[in-house]
Amino acid sequence: MSTAQHEEFDVVVVGGGPSGSTLATLVAMQGHRVLLLEKETFPRYQIGESLLPSTIHGICHLLGVTDELASAGFPHKRGGTFRWGANSTPWNFSFSVSSKVSGPTSFAYQVERSKFDKILLDNAARRGVEVRENRTVTEVVEDGDGRVSGLRYTDPDGTEREVSAQYVVDASGNTSRIHKQVGGVRKYSDFFRSLALFGYFENGKRLDPPNSGNILCVAFGSGWFWYIPLSPTLTSVGAVVRREDAAKIQGDPEAALRGLIDECPMIKEYLDGATRVTSGQYGQLRVRKDYSYHHTTFWRPGMVLVGDAACFVDPVFSSGVHLATYSSLLAARSINSVLAGKIGEQRAFDEFEARYRREYGVFYEFLTSFYDMHVDEDSYFWSAKKVIKSDHAELESFVELVAGMSSADFDLTDAESGALRLKQRSAEFADAIDSLVDQGEENMAPLFRSAVVRQAMQEGSQVQTKAQLGEYAGDDIPVFEGGLVASPDSMFWQEQDPA
Numbered sequence: 001m002s003t004a005q006h007e008e009f010d011v012v013v014v015g016g017g018p019s020g021s022t023l024a025t026l027v028a029m030q031g032h033r034v035l036l037l038e039k040e041t042f043p044r045y046q047i048g049e050s051l052l053p054s055t056i057h058g059i060c061h062l063l064g065v066t067d068e069l070a071s072a073g074f075p076h077k078r079g080g081t082f083r084w085g086a087n088s089t090p091w092n093f094s095f096s097v098s099s100k101v102s103g104p105t106s107f108a109y110q111v112e113r114s115k116f117d118k119i120l121l122d123n124a125a126r127r128g129v130e131v132r133e134n135r136t137v138t139e140v141v142e143d144g145d146g147r148v149s150g151l152r153y154t155d156p157d158g159t160e161r162e163v164s165a166q167y168v169v170d171a172s173g174n175t176s177r178i179h180k181q182v183g184g185v186r187k188y189s190d191f192f193r194s195l196a197l198f199g200y201f202e203n204g205k206r207l208d209p210p211n212s213g214n215i216l217c218v219a220f221g222s223g224w225f226w227y228i229p230l231s232p233t234l235t236s237v238g239a240v241v242r243r244e245d246a247a248k249i250q251g252d253p254e255a256a257l258r259g260l261i262d263e264c265p266m267i268k269e270y271l272d273g274a275t276r277v278t279s280g281q282y283g284q285l286r287v288r289k290d291y292s293y294h295h296t297t298f299w300r301p302g303m304v305l306v307g308d309a310a311c312f313v314d315p316v317f318s319s320g321v322h323l324a325t326y327s328s329l330l331a332a333r334s335i336n337s338v339l340a341g342k343i344g345e346q347r348a349f350d351e352f353e354a355r356y357r358r359e360y361g362v363f364y365e366f367l368t369s370f371y372d373m374h375v376d377e378d379s380y381f382w383s384a385k386k387v388i389k390s391d392h393a394e395l396e397s398f399v400e401l402v403a404g405m406s407s408a409d410f411d412l413t414d415a416e417s418g419a420l421r422l423k424q425r426s427a428e429f430a431d432a433i434d435s436l437v438d439q440g441e442e443n444m445a446p447l448f449r450s451a452v453v454r455q456a457m458q459e460g461s462q463v464q465t466k467a468q469l470g471e472y473a474g475d476d477i478p479v480f481e482g483g484l485v486a487s488p489d490s491m492f493w494q495e496q497d498p499a
């Protein structure tokens with residue numbers, strides 16, 4: 001290893017996934033010097049292929065990649081199709097309120113992440129970010145006052161380098177250890193404690209139009225399957241099962257996946273005649289476990305966590321890339337505001353952390369309701385996912401996660417009231433699904449009347465409206481009493497106009 005070399009930037013970002021590219025781009029667009037270090041060389045494989053509209057029409061619009069995404073040929077996702085809950089009939093969740101009222105932004109994409117992530121990373125470089133691939137960040141560096149002041153990384157030839165920056169952003173996903181240096185701990189969820197086994201198939205069946213681009217989620221005794229169309233012929237297929245089945249899967253994943261498919265008649269029928277891809281980036285079966293966690297603190301002076309480095313809930317409603325890019329928008333606003341001298345660091349990052357925790361909490365509740373409404377009490381997987389049977393420590397962890405927020409949304413004082421509230425919200429959501437199935441898929445109104453659905457869509461649609469309309473979107477309303485609002489161009493925080 002040769003001697004260390006030193007450089008200076010305003011911001012250095014660890015990781016070139018959606019969270020890293022988003023943050024780096026939004027900060028570089030304000031004229032700041034941003035370095036992004038990525039361990040791999042893109043395109044690289046990643047899971048997380050089903051997206052939500054606010055990522056596409058909100059954040060990707062701000063990044064300036066709308067046309068590039070439109071011409072990439074990604075399947076259009078109108079929503080999700082679920083064989084889930086009390087009713088055996090599959091039901092559709094559509095991003096538009098009804099099939100008659102669908103706007104130009106009521107869709108998202110199903111993406112091959114190797115392509116999507118490369119579009120975002122190349123765009124970052126075009127917008128002024130210094131992107132260096134094949135560089136592994138090894139540690140964060142502090143100054144004498146305990147403030148993070150830079151990091152060390154290794155060049156492809158083994159040279160160790162040091163970079164100084166006013167902010168280090170950890171966007172390195174779920175695998176790296178950099179997050180530890182923000183302080184606090186990573187807390188794993190027991191409720192969502194599952195394991196995913198996934199692979200890719202050619203020539204699987206498609207849902208009927210207009211839902212052929214939907215994600216299909218099918219519950220069965222041992223867990224649930226996702227079935228995501230990535231092209232007219234390629235499908236991503238994954239089974240989420242209980243953590244206790246890990247040994248079975250590690251033994252022979254091929255036999256395990258085949259066995260799970262055989263247990264689930266709908267997926268078996270959809271894959272009848274399909275062949276598993278066995279070469280290239282999609283050639284291997286992969287396993288992910290312990291993917292559900294949150295870090296107890298999201299920032300310290302000079303350092304901030306975004307995306308999977310900070311938290312991830314569960315794959316069931318495609319929230320991962322949304323939380324990753326949304327957290328990066330919030331953190332970029334904080335960094336831009338502090339670097340421009342508009343807002344003090346503590347106030348700017350408290351706003352970031354409170355909003356990020358709130359959005360994580362909203363999805364946590366929504367996804368808990370999703371699992372709770374399944375009625376298969378005899379199955380180990382589903383009975384463990386009943387809110388009433390949940391571990392007390394888990395609910396305490398949830399209360400801790402959202403506690404201290406001044407929003408009435410999360411007026412929770414203890415784990416007991418947390419459990420009651422989760423139970424009530426779950427029951428209300430299950431009723432909304434039942435009335436949706438009764439009324440037919442034309443009318444999404446019952447779903448959007450459900451508190452958990454409304455909240456899960458609320459902040460995303462706010463981001464989307466603001467990104468599309470800018471100053472014409474009207475004044476932002478603070479999420480917390482006395483809190484900050486977004487500037488008309490979405491790039492900064494500002495005090496609410498007293499008028």
Ligand code: FAD
Binds near residue numbers: 019174
């Ligand atoms: P990543 O995409 O992981 O990017 C982090 C980057 O950092 C990587 O490129 C990595 O190489 C780099 N890196 C790591 N360490 C270092 C280092 N030391 N130095 C330099 N670079 C480094 N989300 C959805 O939206 N939809 C889905 O359908 C969905 N399905 C999922 C299914 C499963 C089973 C799981 C586990 C997750 C799923 N997700 C889904 C979540 C999604 O994968 C993540 O939320 C998303 O990829 C997070 O993006 P990110 O940018 O934070 O991290």
